[in-house]
Amino acid sequence: MTQLLIINYHRILSAGETVPNRFRDFTLDKEKFEEQLFWIKKAGTDVVDLNDFEFCKNHQFFLALTFDDGKKSDVEHVLPLLQQYEFKASFFPVVNLIGTEDCLTWNELKYISQCGFSIGSHSMNHPSLTKLTASELQSELVQSKKILEEKTGKPIKQFSIPYGIYNQHIIKTVKESGYGIALTTRFRINHPGDISLMHRCNIRRSTSFSTFKKLINRNIATTRYLQMSSIFKYMLHQFIS
Ligand SMILES: [Zn+2]
Structure with a gap:
């Protein structure tokens, strides 16, 4: 069966860069990030653009990469490494944060788009x-x-749901607003067919390298185990909160 695992990153930090503690788990050191890209290449897993996944029908395990929040590191660290490894990816800026501290400028976002990467929306204000x-x-x-389409000159088909919090009404409204894909941060494997709702796995600072390797190693049994364990943790969280 054709399968797609989408892994999601936020901010990549170079040596010496720091962020407030509350954001720290959503950052990754540049050398760790590069180590992960190297491992993906070594594993031989095909990295596809999300818009192309519905055409992938050869019973393979595919990977897609996404980057939320439109951080400056997208252009400073991520873009050159993706180009070096020849990986496709989607970037999701928050429109009203573009041009603010630590975030991409419009020119940088346009440059990422011109380099052939997909741009999606992560909302106006990240509510x-x-x-x-x-x-x-x-x-x-x-x-x-509308604003992202005007600025990039390309159709915007992907929407990354802020905080990954959604219900059926939101998914319906995302579709009615003209997006082809709504992306959550729930850990599930995706299949071609109905791609209007797709799930992702957040890669955090606390994600160990051995977990990462299991994720992208086409080891379906392990992936199912991690998926079940993630669902169990989610249910436990719901129960205790
Ligand atoms: Zn976000």
Whole structure:
């Protein structure tokens, strides 16, 4: 069966760079990130663009890479390494944060797009979508898509859900707003067919290298085990919170 694992990153830090503690688990040191890319190459796993996955039908295990929040490190560290390893990827900026401290500028985002990488929306303001009124939700989805399309000159088909928090109404509204793919941060393997909702695995600072290797090693049994364990942890979290 054709399978796709999407792994999601946030910010990559170079030596000496620091961030406040609360963001730290969502960062990865550049050398660790490069080690992971090297391992993906070594494993021989095909890295595809999300928009192409529905055409992948040869019973393989595929990988896709995404980068949330539009951090400056996307252009400073991520882009050169992706080009070096010849990997495709999607980038998801928050429109109202573009040009602010530590985030990409419009010119940098356009450059990433011109280099052939996919740009998607991560909303206007990064709110929790389930807390918005209908018109606020509409604005976060439609306005961000429109602005990104005007700036990049390309259709914006992918939407990364802020905090990964969603319900069926949000998925329906994402679709109605003209996106082809809504991306969560729930750990599931994706299959071609209905790609309107796709799931991702967040790679965190606390993700061990051995877990990472198991993830991308086409070891389906291990992937299923990790998936079950992740679902169990999620249920436990729901139970205790
Ligand atoms: Zn985010």
